[in-house]
Amino acid sequence: MKDEFVVIPKATISRLPLYFRVLSELDHVGVPIVSSEEMAAKIGITSSQLRKDLSYFGGLGIRGTGYDVSYLLAKIKEILGMNHHRHLAIIGAGKLGTALAGYGGFLQHNLEVKALFDIDEAKIGWKLGEIEVYHISELKPRKEELKLDIATITVPAAAAQQVTKAAVEAGFKAIWNFAPVRLEVPEDVHVRNEDLVVGVLTLSHHLSRKNQ
Amino acid sequence: MKDEFVVIPKATISRLPLYFRVLSELDHVGVPIVSSEEMAAKIGITSSQLRKDLSYFGGLGIRGTGYDVSYLLAKIKEILGMNHHRHLAIIGAGKLGTALAGYGGFLQHNLEVKALFDIDEAKIGWKLGEIEVYHISELKPRKEELKLDIATITVPAAAAQQVTKAAVEAGFKAIWNFAPVRLEVPEDVHVRNEDLVVGVLTLSHHLSRKNQ
DNA sequence: ATGGTCTTGTGAAAAAAGTCACAAGGATTT
């Protein structure tokens, strides 16, 4: 990398989490060094693409040898903002919401579910382990108290926009949306759509064309 | 479109489910006609991109007027293979697996969860509504019996590759993978990765750069 | 009919992403 102001391709950013995953595994097993060839094979991309991606962040490897796993892992964590511990709020304490709250894989990514919110009075006060269910009207005070960063939307589609509005007003700048709706948010709020059914439809498409 | 053998860009295919979603909403509300401009705005892309995408499938619109919502919806359903009713198998009857099995949104997309599989003897025979939990060794016979099309992998990462192998041997050509692992499969098997944590990491990345 | 006003469909141009191939440079052996 020779220019301070090169733009990093979006496609590169979208692959960083994959690199993170592979490096975590290698680090966990105790592998000290890995070549671009090996890593790329695990992910299913070409080694030149991997090297090009990493090159945007400067010389992270050692020529003739490969990449130092724990060094590269630390760098990617930094780039992905994983050196910050993020607190998740889950809005919608239904099946999906509670399944997510119970998912064990967050902590190793420096993510932590700290609160559930719901509108159903019957659910308020429930605890899933350490995590309590609050009424949705408490979004703002609990955000401050628990330092919540990311609002996860797991309510039905019909309620999603309204709930999002409440989250934005409470000050959330990142929304992780599981409802099958395009949410309208201000410029400075980031939305990540996790539209599950949409994903499986592409599989359906492939199934109906045996010809390649 | 003038050549029978134009290749349809992958990027186009990946947007079709979004078009489907918007059109479904419009159709549900009873809107008869929509312009590329309106649709594109709802999705957050440019109208020319939308028109170009649709142009790969032939003249689907009416010049000067727009697109006939129900006609276009039917076309996209056809392209996405949604005129076929697809049967899902869910392998891994844990929290995520059962949450998916209980999700109500599948049917309106012509998808249906028909069976759960697990290795835990204690779970075999459980029923979630109509859906029964079978032992994973029954994958092949049940696939034939229930005409299962898509194998959904919701087992822990460590078991995912092994379970995938079993699914491929049972004849599944489409795998919907929720385990945080790149699965190795033969050429003719399609895998859709639904790597949730990876998704939220990109949000984390945005949070740590207030500068745009 | 004719003219005006739409919005599509699409070649051509631009931008973005991905691949190639090899010089640069570090490690290891002799």
Next chain:
DNA sequence: AAATCCTTGTGACTTTTTTCACAAGACCAT
């Protein structure tokens, strides 16, 4: 310390995707 062996980093090139801009139609009003 020279030679050899590796694998990175990266310009140049190729392919893919997106954007532009406008001709081709379709509808509507007069």
